[in-house]
Amino acid sequence: MSLKEKVAEFMTREFPQTNVVVEEVGNRSAKVRQPIGEEHLRPGGTVSGPVLMAVADVAMYAAILGEIGLVALAVTTNFTINFLRKPSATCDILGECRLMKVGKRLVVGEVLLYSEGDLEPVAHAVGTYSIPPVR
Amino acid sequence: MSLKEKVAEFMTREFPQTNVVVEEVGNRSAKVRQPIGEEHLRPGGTVSGPVLMAVADVAMYAAILGEIGLVALAVTTNFTINFLRKPSATCDILGECRLMKVGKRLVVGEVLLYSEGDLEPVAHAVGTYSIPPVR
């Protein structure tokens, strides 16, 4: 199995509620896709904020798993998101994560979120994850 | 109907996906409750980060509706959350929002999230919402 397949399988097993698709993992980065349905929309015909937050969190988690392996349990400590544009109600949301720091105790990454087919991001997130000490 | 009932009814109608219960609204504040089930948990037996984010967002939204009325459509522009402790997998999550600024264009609020029965918060969130101009 490729690293991407391993991470995707791990995410499916450990986070069965999410239907985010892991599309790429490696080199301190990850790409994910969230298929959008009625249950992700909010009034005004757009994707709800918490859905975007969840996609960003999964993208960072996938990138971190690609770096530190599938065993460790990273914990989000801080998460900041800026909403930039109204996402399309009919396109998938794509998340592209790039890790800016992979330390022994803390990992920091950023994610750009897009409505598929649009070049301008709909949101930008930054997250910090704490890596538990090896026992 | 009380203000709390009006806001709760509005939220149920406009955000049918969420099952967050609006418990108090008024005086630039709101309290909400998220019943926790299997679908909100993540590995390690705790409530997932995106669930906490969604509860905080709803709490702020309810407090804002209580101030500016049910017509206007506030839009989240910035949202920051710090995770402080591991939430219980078996207790409801309570969210207490306090608005720090209610301006004509921007509203800023903070939310403390608790596992019911625990005095120490599990997370703290701050959000900024843009209020569309009256037409």
Added chain:
Amino acid sequence: MSLKEKVAEFMTREFPQTNVVVEEVGNRSAKVRQPIGEEHLRPGGTVSGPVLMAVADVAMYAAILGEIGLVALAVTTNFTINFLRKPSATCDILGECRLMKVGKRLVVGEVLLYSEGDLEPVAHAVGTYSIPPVR
């Protein structure tokens, strides 16, 4: 010497550039005061953003020193500030910090900043500090 005096002396010695006055320390909290002069102002007759950020950072640092002692060197890992109102150009800035989590590895605190004499805060900050392992 009281805890407050010890922390104030430490801050003066270690951060000689700042003229923030430490007024209270203890019980996971701290209060500080920034005398405002011409050098802290920006166009429009208000206190500049970076000055408010520095006051918030010092307030959190003082509160942390009060909890973990004067030896350890805490490092800011994340800092978020929301600007709520225009500060007065002629009043001192007061910073009130409350630590929300004092863990072994991470400390999280929030600070409310005021123009002295005004009840509504001019800004709200949240910061995360990493505590180096004891060697």
Added chain:
Amino acid sequence: MSLKEKVAEFMTREFPQTNVVVEEVGNRSAKVRQPIGEEHLRPGGTVSGPVLMAVADVAMYAAILGEIGLVALAVTTNFTINFLRKPSATCDILGECRLMKVGKRLVVGEVLLYSEGDLEPVAHAVGTYSIPPVR
């Protein structure tokens, strides 16, 4: 005068306390340089957090002036910074800003901060600025 020279002159006049040098402005971006001296350091031989925050704020402000012109007075509403690595005590700090959204009411930008000569950033900041309505 070039756009860069106009912005640099404006910054020098309006923010006389800062000695940040504006090096590039245009295309929704800006580059600035902070010469580092004794007054910018903190214990442990590194650049203090508030100095990095101030450089990021100036970089975003310069990029915004390049887009909306020198008259308008943008106001920071939200600012988040993640500290990634210990900056060098002997190198200039470089700030590279890229605006992610330039709206009528809100501008959102991110800044990467470097110790000159190092490829890995020492910090990453995101800021939101409110643009006052034209009267």
